[in-house]
Amino acid sequence: MTVSRITALETIDIRFPTSTTLDGSDAMNPDPDYSAAYVIVKTDAADGIDGHAFVFTIGRGNDVQVSAIEALAGHLVGRELEPLLATMGATWRDLVGDSQLRWLGPEKGVMHMAIGAVVNALWDIKAKRAGLPLWQLLSTMSPEEIVELVDFRYLTNALAPEEALEILRAAEPGRAERAHELLANGYPGYTTSPGWLGYSDAKLEALVRQALADGFTQIKLKVGADLDDDIRRFRKARAVVGPDFPIAVDANQRWEVDEAIAWVSALSEFGPTWVEEPTSPDDILGHAAIARAIAPIRVATGEHAQNRVVFKQLLQADAISIMQIDAVRVGGVNENVANLLLAAKFGIPVCPHAGGVGLCEAVQHMSMFDFVAVSGTRDGRLIEYVDHLHEHFVVPTEIRGGSFVAPTAPGTGMEMKADSRRAYTFEGELHHVA
Amino acid sequence: MTVSRITALETIDIRFPTSTTLDGSDAMNPDPDYSAAYVIVKTDAADGIDGHAFVFTIGRGNDVQVSAIEALAGHLVGRELEPLLATMGATWRDLVGDSQLRWLGPEKGVMHMAIGAVVNALWDIKAKRAGLPLWQLLSTMSPEEIVELVDFRYLTNALAPEEALEILRAAEPGRAERAHELLANGYPGYTTSPGWLGYSDAKLEALVRQALADGFTQIKLKVGADLDDDIRRFRKARAVVGPDFPIAVDANQRWEVDEAIAWVSALSEFGPTWVEEPTSPDDILGHAAIARAIAPIRVATGEHAQNRVVFKQLLQADAISIMQIDAVRVGGVNENVANLLLAAKFGIPVCPHAGGVGLCEAVQHMSMFDFVAVSGTRDGRLIEYVDHLHEHFVVPTEIRGGSFVAPTAPGTGMEMKADSRRAYTFEGELHHVA
Known part of the structure; x- marks a missing residue:
């Protein structure tokens, strides 16, 4: 099997001027500009497949969200793609568990959403490689494989891995x-x-x-x-x-x-x-x-x-x-x-x-x-x-x-x-x- | 009274290599590099007083925290300083209440800590202008003035402004x-x-x-x-x-x-x-x-x-x-x-x-x-x-x-x-x- 690597996280600060039409106006958000802190995970794989994902924001601060995604480049650029995709649970834990980045949340706000975007971009590659929409890719996984995706840290007093397995089975x-x-x-x-x-x-x-x-x-x-x-x-x-x-x-x-x-x-x-x-x-x-x-x-x-x-x-x-x-x-x-x-x-x-x-x-x-x-x-x-x-x-x-x-x-x-x-x-x- | 204005938010990404000595090592943070996303609120006031503050982080991601502080420049640079300092409760609500930035939390993580840093830098100016350490400045304020600092949003079912006033009185x-x-x-x-x-x-x-x-x-x-x-x-x-x-x-x-x-x-x-x-x-x-x-x-x-x-x-x-x-x-x-x-x-x-x-x-x-x-x-x-x-x-x-x-x-x-x-x-x- 060929080894491919992640070559770059490309980010884009995308903003739509929705505040001009009051689409999306509510009691707390009178004038949102629907925006995306967008990421493309680029690889050197022969299939030419890139992973696309984004964090949705409503305008100001989209640049901060972009910079948080960029801060994850050091975790991913240069790494072999196949092992990351094969063990998405471990990939998630590696990113969320970075003790220094974790201090910025933990597991909340700008940094956590940035990790979510990068994780979703990897899922995009995985699904495209499988030739399946995400819902169908997940639905072909065994209960054991699905449980392996989940970080049960802080959940076990409400949901243990065995209970999750039972639900899926x-x-x-x-x-x-x-x-x-x-x-x-x-x-x-x-x-x-x-x-x-x-x-x-x-x-x-x-x-x-x-x-x-x-x-x-x-x-x-x-x-x-x-x-x-x-x-x-x-x-x-x-x-x-x-x-x-x-x-x-x-x-x-x-x-x-x-x-x-x-x-x-x-x-x-x-x-x-x-x-x-x-x-x-x-x-x-x-x-x-x-x-x-x-x-x-x-x-x-x-x-x-x-x-x-x-x-x-x-x-x-x-x-x-x-x-x-x-x-x-x-x-x-x-x-x-x-x-x-x-x-x-x-x-x-x-x-x-x-x-x-x-x-x-x-x-x-x-x-x-x-x-x-x-x-x-x-x-x-x-x-x-x-x-x-x-x-x-x-x-x-x-x-x-x-x-x-x-x-x-x-x-x-x-x-x-x-x-x-x-x-x-x-x-x-x-x-x-x- | 002279009018002075905020002229810049200067930010610095400061990191101490504490991981080399395992100072600060604990069960979740094995190798922190104690860091500060530092901000200096500069003004054109004749007194030459700047406001200093920071967000503490433990290394990686300090740059993201810095960029979040920089995202607040648009709220502050060019504004008259004295009204901001005179009504610090309103100043806080203005920053935290920005509906677009709020989406990035709300009120949590990188963006909220950035607002905290800028607020603290303004308090630094206010205390230096008063010639008092912060604890003493706060202790000279009347109960009414102190209550005015607090945003009671989401608190009133546990603490109403009148109860806070009673405590302070x-x-x-x-x-x-x-x-x-x-x-x-x-x-x-x-x-x-x-x-x-x-x-x-x-x-x-x-x-x-x-x-x-x-x-x-x-x-x-x-x-x-x-x-x-x-x-x-x-x-x-x-x-x-x-x-x-x-x-x-x-x-x-x-x-x-x-x-x-x-x-x-x-x-x-x-x-x-x-x-x-x-x-x-x-x-x-x-x-x-x-x-x-x-x-x-x-x-x-x-x-x-x-x-x-x-x-x-x-x-x-x-x-x-x-x-x-x-x-x-x-x-x-x-x-x-x-x-x-x-x-x-x-x-x-x-x-x-x-x-x-x-x-x-x-x-x-x-x-x-x-x-x-x-x-x-x-x-x-x-x-x-x-x-x-x-x-x-x-x-x-x-x-x-x-x-x-x-x-x-x-x-x-x-x-x-x-x-x-x-x-x-x-x-x-x-x-x-x-």
Whole structure:
């Protein structure tokens, strides 16, 4: 077998000027510029396959995220590729376990997301080499191989490796039928496109109608800036969809614990199906208090949960009824496999966060893998869909009748078109670390 | 009054090659190179006063931390200095509340520590302008002014502004006597210098004897890599100090929850006064489970607690008996004022983390302010002391009879000597952002 090596981490600071249209505006993020701290792992392999990945940010600070990715070049450039790809669990532990880099988190924020991007870029190479989309690559791995991907450090009091193995073995029968079903009918999505706070009521109503016409079975509204506005907007949306259609609301961390309870109570007559990010993403006990107070309305969170240790506690504390993983917030595919296994252990559905730029393309693979090989079900599970910026991706998200069409192209879905990378490079800079 | 403006954030990547001597070696950090992502806030003021501060790291990644500090230049360069200094609470909220930068945390990791450094540099200017050491400057502020420094977002279900005000008002009588007492007799310290894992038993014993001779009333040993080693080292230290002398142990996040309980139980015959960082700093519920299981041995943590929301929960969950704030992990002086108030509300002593480079110089001000104006007591409270790298600071920590001598020089204590900054600049680079 030929030996190939990593020759460079190429990084690009990519920013889309979304703040000009108020796409993505919510109670905490009034004017995001959807951005990607983008990395290409280059190799000298004869197959010419590069690994693509990114960290999603909302503008300022994207350069800091890029520099964190560049700081990992010393760990990877010059190393043999095949051993890294063959033991992705060990590769993850090598990066996350660097004791000096670990001080900058540990396992949170800019440095942890940078590691996640590099890990995801390696998964992109691995999937492309296998000729499989990521969800399918993961679904061909044995339970033992999947468990080996997971770092159980700090998890064992909630999920031991043997328990993870049991979960995966229980889902082994039926993998093939579920993959077939997925390829035939896709994975259900819901749309947040109508709900941004910066939109007028007329635009809201038109987009809600469009969501129904498109076949979505749930929508989500942003809330939390002004209660009267929220009530008016919720009422208008409810009038369009009728009394039984699920409408989730998302406060984007805007509230204090007591405020969340009072605000949700004021919205309860409109029947929110879940309340998302009611308060600080770090406040596990706060989420638990809110969940107890607003039941049976459900609490959802996770797009800002920094790692598996936070998800573990949200589950242990009965703080969430919906786990919302994000493709690029944690340490990449490996840590999201841990998160899926935690959710399965606690019997909580995973409904990923997406939107932004490239997040739908990326995270759908985790839900599809979950269906085929972990939880074994799509019941009560939906992937967030936002109709932004898909045209920039080599394998754009495809929606049919409100469901995500299972991708069949090899890779993780995170590769952005070269033209788009060039067109949206911030200040024309392209950094090359080798 | 003259208007002065911030003209530049000058940053320096400073690294000391401490890994060569195994100073600072513990179960998770075998070979740290103590480093500082250093910032100087330059102004055009006629007084010529610059603000100095830093984020402590342990080597690799210090460049990432520097780039995060540089990313804040756009917020500060060109702005009028006096309004920023006059309303430090608003200044903090302006930086932490930047919605785009916030996405990179929120309020955790590299970006949050960068904000902390810039905030601390402004406090350095404010204290130097006032001609006071930071502890004394804070202790001259009214309860109302102190409360104004604190961002109560996400705290109000544990500590409301009115409660903070009550705590501070209750400590107002006696401020002058306590400041006098502090200047006369200092603030008690304990030493970790004997306890690094990389040291031989002979060096351990000699340093424990030295600690006694120096007048320290507590020492701390690193544990967690190997139980037999820990038992042997603990026994040797105990033999030197006798049965009643407090010895703390520090596992530096090494254990699983169940492992921590078993390990501490195996060490319990030697009477550890507290067990520090038994597991992940993110695992609030894990710390609570450990605390319940090992009582009456106390749990201490906080040097890696990312922000006030984590401290709030550690207190709410009865997970800690000792709160260990760090001067540079959270969002600077303002967030540590919040942490001191939380500790006072819950009746938990604050025993800061220090050591590293410059951490003793910096954090002593918070404990001294706590004594004079918040908790009003030093009972059961000690500041960590490690005898490393003090010679590089303009106002080095002074220890007398095991106590920290209260500094009287103006500033926060974070200013490093110009010669040292030059001598230890990493790869000779000096970045200038203006």
